[in-house]
Amino acid sequence: MIKSTIKYLLIIATICLVIFIWYDYNKFISKQESVHIAMVGPISGSGAIKGRSVLKGINLYLDALNQNGGIDGKQVRLTVFDDQNDKDQAFEQAKEIAKQNKAIAIIGHWYSSCSIKAGTIYKKHGIPAITPGATNIKVTDSEWYFRALFNDRSQGRFLANYANKVLGHKSAAIIHEDLAYGSYLADIFEQTAKEIGMRIIFKEEFQIKSDNLDQSLNDIVKRLGRRKKQRKSWQNSIIFMSTHATEGIELVKLMRDSKFENPIIVPDSLASKQFSQGFNKFPEEKASPGFYTDGIYATSPLIFDTANEKAQLFKNEFENKYHEEPDWISAFGYDTAMIVCEAIRNAGIIGRPETLNDDRTKVRDYLASLTNPNEAIVGVTGFNYFDTKGDCPKPISIGVYKFQNSISALTQLKAVPNINEISNIDAALQSGRVLHVDNKYMYKTNVVYTGIEVLELSELDMHKLTFNMDFFIWFRFKGDISPENVIISNAITPIQLKKPVSEKLIDGINYRAYRVTGKFKADFLPGSYAFRQHVIGVTFRHRELTRNNLIYVIDVLGMGLTQSESLTSKIKRAKVLQANLNWGISNVWFFQDIENKTALGSPEYLDPSGGTLKYSRFNLGIRIEKSEFTLRGIIPRTMVYEILFISSFLIVVFALMNKYISSNRFKTYIWFVYAFFALIVVLSSEIALFDWLVDKTSSHNLRLIIMIFDVLWWIIPAYLLNLAAERFIWTPLEERSGRSIPKNARRFVAAVIYILALFGIVAFVLNQKLTSLLATSGMFAMIVGLAIQVNISNIFAGIAINLDRPFRTGDWVIIGKFEEGVVTDITWRATRLRTRNGCILSIPNSEASETAIHNFSYPDDTYWQYFTVYVDPRHPPARVKKILLDAALSVNAVLRDPHPTTRYLGLNEAMTSLSKPWAANYLISVCVRDYGKKFVHNECVWERVYEHLNNQGIEPILERKDIQVFQKTPFTHTEEFLQDPADMLSKLDIFQPIIFEARSYISQRIKTTELKAGETITKEGSPLVSLFVVVEGVIGLWCDNEDGELIELDRIGVGNYFGEMSLFTGEYAYFTSITASVSKLYEINKMDMAPFIVDRPDYWEYIAKILTDRYILRESKKDKHFEDKVDKDILQEEIQVSIQQFYQANENGTIQADIPEDEEKGKDLFDDDVMDLD
Template identity: 45%
Template sequence: MAGHGTEGSKIIKMLKDRKINHTILMPDSFASAAFQNSFENYPKERETPGFYTNGLYVTTPLIMDTANEKGQQFVDEFVETYQHSPGWHAAFAYDAAMLLYHAIKETGIQGDISNRVKDRIAIRDCLTKINSPDIAIEGVTGFNYFNEYGDAQKPVSIGIYKNKNIVSSLTQLQIVNNIMDIDNVETELKRKRLLYIDNQYMYLTKVVYTGIKLLKISNLDIRSMSANLDFYLWFRFQGDFESHEFSFSNAIGDIEIEGPIKRKNRDDIQHHLYKISGIFHLDSFEDPPPFGRHIVGFDFRHNNLARNNLIFVVDVLGMGDELTLSSKNIAKLKHILMPSSKWCLDRIVCFQDTSEVSTLGIPEFINLKDGVVKYSRFNYGIQIKKSQFNFREIFPRSIDQYLILFGSIFLIVTILVNKKQLFPKMINTIWLAQLFTVLMLFKCFELMLLDWLFIKTTLEKLVLVKMIIDILWWLIPAFCINMAVNRFIWVPLEEKTGRKIPSVARRFIDTLVIVLAVFGIVAYVFGEKLTGLLATSSVAAMIIGLGIQMNLSNIFSGIALNIERPFRPDDWVKIGDYDEGKVLDVSWRATRIQTRDTAIIHIPNGVVSESNIKNFSYPNKNIEQFIDLDIDARYPPARVQKIIIDALLSVEEILNYPKPFTRLKGITDWSVIYGVYYYLDNYAKKMAIAEAVWKRVRAHLKRAGISRAIKREMVFLADAKEQESECHVEPLNILQDIDVFKPFPDDAKASLSQRIHACVFRKNEYIVRQGDEGDSLFIIIEGAVKIQLRQPDGKTIDLAALGAGKFFGEMALLTGETRSADVIAISETHLIEITRDDIAPIMQQYPDLSNLLAEVLANRKQRNEMMIEDSDNTDIEDQKTPRHIVGKIMQYFGINK
């Protein structure tokens, strides 16, 4: 029956009320809590819970009785939090969030909203790489990975409703991914381990419900990591099953197995009960317990049937509340572990997973590519802990990270409060709160670290780490004592005397406390006597004193530098004759400078304090820079200075305020020296900005026909006139440099150069206005303009500044579009204008120019839009833009396609 749970529940009710007891198979929409709860208001359901759902078969990607250890832990914590069992939707949602967390962690995403598109692509690519079982991420639903289509590879299981619970059907079908893995297909078909349905081979997988009742734990020995267990083991299954063919992987010696002591058969459902006693290794599961806890339990698998033909599942119905260590059954389980063992029960673990066993070259499994056979493995254990007070009992493991987070925040806040002296009357209270927080943070960190290392490393290394932690338990209180001395002694003295306590005195007391802590470490952590240590300390003090004498000057100079603060880290400075560079740090002995060639210079503090210090970053980052130009004396100074200012106004890297300026600095026999002055706020880019300034000034001077002076000897003939190179201001030469006109043939450029018009605009005069109609393009010959965008709220944004050789208005010229921004002259600006009428004859003569011009316009338009805002256009839109512009050009000039 296909359909949704809400509508399907009505049909199920009618079938059940009419006692129509056909076998009903339904999709996963009927495996939800909403479907089950839809019957709660009916009298028959209230009288007999599960009346309407018992016996219904559903397809579902996850059944909790087949969940792994992570899945069982998820169920336990879900029930503890929400007081009801989770559905498969919750488990898959948890794994989806886990995979996203894994991808975010692997890609190092920081959550910057401006990078959200790149971050999403990075997450997608990371998830795409999880494409095989070998690199799958294990979660509560099993191993998570994706196929080539991006689909999660999850088997579909058949479940059956029993007492409002979905349990695995006694028979499951699994698709054979590689038929070559099976040695003899015909034999497997005859044994009914393999089916051929709809041109597809499928494993016939038997599901065996497995239950455990633990009777007693005795002879618990933590040193040998073993214990004696007595328990009942039962199997409930359908059809033939060799229930006695199982073996334990963590058993020590021979295991006493009685049975089956009971056999029952009802409606082709068989039940076999065994009683087992033996010695088993502790902590035998793949995931070890937290540090300080142990798992007492066992695991077993079938000797003959692989996982494709047999799956052990937890008998949820048979074991009942013995699956969890709840308040209801904890009294019943107390007798399992005697109090004299000094251990108590902590948690019950029961799940199934997969065991991989080597084929050992057996011919039957010779075709398996990995050389291993996968068996269904059943695991049962009880986690035990010491019967004593534990800090862990106060705060559960799940909130350790939150304790560290909030404790760290509280500690930082209280430290800042103390420094700001916001609550001077609460000094003692704040100090006690800080002390408690520090100890709590360190204890949480210790427990988390030991838990993690217990899984990741050996016992020897764990002992070493524990010793280091014991050392820290001496050093951290020493740090706390130093804080107390600062709070209760130094600060009151400074407030009373109005003078700062010398750092030497502070550090002497701090060092003394640390030395005493070191003595304690030597005596109590390492177990050494202090007599010899104290005897050698005096000799060490003399040696240290002689060594310090050489550096006293640098140390006191470092103190002076830290008090006066002539520079700070990241400031650009020049110290004495050393190269200028960025300050990295100032230690007690030396100052480190990184020069422009990334070399690190260590300058002794004594040298720094005696040298001239030039700071380029403090107190104001605006630094004046200049370059000198030698210009031929025949050019009027006013015109030269105007051209230079125009060039500076078009350089985006320099500051607009203070304004750039130029000065006539002097005259030589062969030139006039002009100083070009500008300001920058990023001294680290001084060289790059100087290069940009020089390029723009040179371009503007060249465009204006002004050449730099070169010291040379010239011979003039009588009546000869000075010749100036004006070729660069010829209209044809100008057109040669403009991107829009590069596709034009030479004869078309020559023709167009005869039609252009010159125009002049005064400073602050509008050349074009945003939204106006227009049909012309402007090329800047001299001067500078700024591009300004008006927003709907009336505010304006300066997009760019253009100088000589630049152009604007190409869209209006070629497509007739309205002006997209205001263009304002920054200084007196000379332009040449090309109109639609000037270019129309050429477009008619060369219609193929439309395609070439469209490419140029598309690229320029994309660059212009990127200056306004980030573009999210797709590749398809970018491909359409040139064709769209071609149509507009042809329509505008009346060109037939």
């Protein structure tokens, strides 16, 4: 058993090792077959915050990509290079990238000066590069360089127009750095300002690498202060700072400390954490966050309060991974990585070192082919595509700092893509909805800060997908635009915001708050369906104003979203969801997107685009899930396909092992392993299928698939439970009972299991009440039970019999008052016996289980038999007991352990009170096997009793009744009666042909030997030329087995003999003979038999035939197939020759009586040719 267990464990270990090697090999191959890209930026130095932000965004995308299989099975490997925002260092890093010759594309640099200088290397070696932040127009002069955002020309002109047309400033002061970025922006701003009538009243430049930079900045601020005092128009001037964060921090601090109250406007380089958090070291900022930055306007490629849903999801993922809020730099790092990877995926690269140059060209060409929004790669920052210059024409947003956070300014400018979409351009200009900026028309878009505070969520009905919601909603805005005139799209009954609960006007900013209560539709957001989860919340848009003139943005300040506590935690802490609903909140998010509506042919909106109206839509999503234990989250989605494959493979392996392995203990282990991996397969296949279809089909179909798997979660365990019943109930019952379990019993239990599973499906999957179903099934079960109650009684009695096992198939039993018989079958209704007369007796199980049962085959097949012998009372009891014991021991079927016994029970009672007892009563007790052979055993014992008593001159007597029993001559009592040897020999088969001529001669020469119990007569393999005849007692014949231990092959009693082969052929003693009781033996040797054998061929043949039969009989006791292996005729001839040679006379006519000198003669009498081994 231990060896088998070790073998099976080795098999399992081998399988697991193969799987591990396969999985590890796949990971190794995936590492070998990888695509390399490089990132270059300021990882250290003054600009490290921005460089690390870019890197975090890139890693966030690549980690998710690689976990989901990479690009066509190839992992994307990122190599990071640090240029410290230094153009010389950037040039050296570019040369190192070219030298390594691994990267297929490059993300970087951050500074425009670095990008311009390193771009010469990339162009020379044909390496495509995309910058996430360098905005100088010269960066994309190379056809190998692309930009993921707007350029400085667009940004500079936008800043000047916004300062003049939106903020209303007529003059500006400019402070800029000497780097390409800052100086170019300053030039563009100045040029545009002059074009639109703004005066530049101050312009100063400082050198970044100046040894006296701090003093230079201080001098500039002082000169600016003096200019402020000299000009009357200074009050309506705005300060434009065109620099990077480090220098910008110093300038702002100097100006604020000098009490400059003029508004400041800055480019995207200062719309970063590096800038906003750079003031934290100053006491004023610590005491009042935003002391230095509040009110500063900054352009930004992305502001999260106006961003789409993808950006909000990116924000959540970023915060979950890095535990900090992302900025637009991280988002552009994320999108730039996405652009590069999608280009690699779609460019048709080969991905080998020898094809690297061709692959780079393919990637570059693919990027250049993304020329319009229809072909764009949609990311978290919007549509990613490139114009002919390699720039991505993304809109420019303007933000304003509040409490160190950049939020959308209340007015945004958006380019009119097609002038024809405005039916009356003059009216639009006059109303202020459209501005003429930089020789093109731009929408003046009002930004409405919008916030929601949920008070209560109740009456959730996810079957109807409805819920009740009570919440506050507020708007903060400028102008007269009525932002409360909304359409709540998922409200079941139309809701209008009428009277505000609060209304204020502070510093030209309107504030209105409303309380809303109503019933809403769930799962209202397209594509937001998740596995066994639902989305509740609210979505609305303005009833009239399109996105061109109104954008609802998230009031991050008003809702406290800038604090460390997440929005989800706040909602959970507020306990807005009723506890008795058994639902929990898993995620909460706000976002704004676009809702498209047709213009229905309105002349106002007739244009080539098809008359589609785009509204700004504000959304609150609250994802809820059942408050229940589930296994669906235990498998990582990134490993689901590997787990599915491994589990499916192991199920097949263990199913085959269960089929071909016979060990019941191991099969038990197999069932547990099989059940475990079967559930893993269901779980992983459910997740894999759902993830595959979630973006390819409707939510209705997804719910149908989930319902199917919910049903499987009842059916599969029911199937496994049925297998468990087979493994742990039916199979053990069959093994213990030795018969097959009826199919109906199996089907009955299986039906019960599957019916219970069906009830579970009805109750928990279909959510139907079981009351009526159970009542109907209960009534049906009652009717059926009454009809078959007798059968049910017998079935349960049959189960009890199979479990209790008072008898088994093949056992000899007596059940109650029925006849004895052997059990042939135990059905679930009756027990069948075959009686002695061959008839089948069927006993109902209900009777068999309630009556006395005598089992003669349990716990083993041994049983005791008792024989009563009546002997003349004149014989000594001790003598009679010994003779009877010898008779019992001489029967081969009688076991020696336990040892047979004889008892003297006394004298029988007389016929009358005046008569004397007529017999002595003796009891023989023997233990034998196989009750079915009871009569055979009885016959053998009685035969031996008769022979042993008769041999001693004792005859059993019968009870005297009418018959007079008398003797003609008086009986003379002797201590012992010893039969005449001649009479004994006459009964032996080997002496029959010579009995008359040898009777007197041999009887006179016979040697009589008396031995005690346990004495050895002959030893196996010892020389011997004598025959022994048992006159009294029992002799055990023993031989050595393969392990050298003595085993008893036979027992012989009175009238039997042994040593015949030694007497007639000279064979050494075949047995070790040991007396089992006090015994008397006749010994006849070779010299006694010689006169009757020499020159007697007829006697040789006779003896050879008898010896052949006895030889085969004795060998068959060692090897039951011996008779089939030996050629009997050849063996007989060999024995006959041996007899002739053994008794051959010498030259002087005498017979040699001594033991042969050649010991091998006795040991190997017959040739191997006698054996027919084929």
